[in-house]
Amino acid sequence: MLLVAFCFTTSCVSNKKIAYFQDIQTVNQAQLENATKFTEPIIQPDDILSINVFTLNPQSGAIVNQAASNTVLGGGANTAVASQQVTGFLVDRNGEVELSLIGKVKVAGLTTFQARELIREKAAIVYKEPNVQLRFANFKVSVLGEVNSPSTYTLPNEKVSILDALSLAGDLTIYGKRENVLIVRDNNGKKEFARLDLNSSEIFNSPYYYLRQNDVVYVEPNKRKVSASNSAQIQTVGVIASVVSVIVLAISSFK
Known part of the structure; x- marks a missing residue:
């Protein structure tokens, strides 16, 4: 009886602890309009950037876009963590990426938008009207x-x-x-x-x-997980005790 009561109390979870945004009905639109605005992340050393420079001559642009493959840890939805190859330009410890024909560009401390504009300016010295695309390749x-x-x-x-x-x-x-x-x-x-x-x-x-x-x-x-773990341990101990009792009785019957 006590075991049943214990299981009942641990299986009950208040809706107040499960439902998200429970006070959303009392929040007015003005409060939501003042919610945190997204700010672009800052590029740091060891980031891997996907950089593509598009030019009027696709073959010349392909030279700049020869990025290396880097091994990172990362998974996707419903997958375990695994090493995977990410193609991109590694930001070195000096905060720079090195691009063919363009040279080293200091991108650490910049947003992806700022880094894209900087690389476009430097590429314009070599190419006519270049277009640059840049994003994180290992944002995890x-x-x-x-x-x-x-x-x-x-x-x-x-x-x-x-x-x-x-x-x-x-x-x-x-x-x-x-x-x-x-x-x-x-x-x-x-x-x-x-x-x-x-x-x-x-x-x-x-x-x-x-x-x-x-x-x-x-x-x-939460506390329910702890209670469930304790319950599982109690059940395991009970099963072991029952098995031991059966073995003891079996041995006693042969004496």
Whole structure:
């Protein structure tokens, strides 16, 4: 009877701990209009950039676009973390990328838009009316803890919110602590930590709502997960005790 009661109490989870943005009906439009705006991420050393220079002569442009393949960790939706080859230009420790015929270009500290304009200006010295496309080739975030598909995700664009990352990871499990999601961010060599409450619409005002390159999202287990683990241990101990009892009785019957 006590076991049944224990299982019943651990299986009940309040809707207040599961539903997202519970106060959204009380938030007016003006508050939402003041939500955090997306800011472009800054290029840093060890980033890999996809850079393509288009010219009037496709063959000459192809020389500039000869990028190297770099091995990075990254997965996609419903995939495990694995090494994969990413083609692009590595930003060296001096913050520079080296392009054929154009030379070294300092891009660290710039946004992708600023870096694109800078490379276009330098390419214009060599080529007539060049067009440049530039984006991150290894923009990745890691999602760990109580989600359905924890992994490191390499993303095709740099505008990624916490909700996007959790969606890629298959959403939180029933055991995920929605009111205390941890964000770990590396900012100029220093670690930053922030907590987000998915139950509240205040998440849209957080400077951590939009993720940055190499952010780690960690979802803690709630009390129900701990209780479920304890219950599983109790059941395991009970099974072992029953087996031992049967063995003892069997041995006793042969004496």
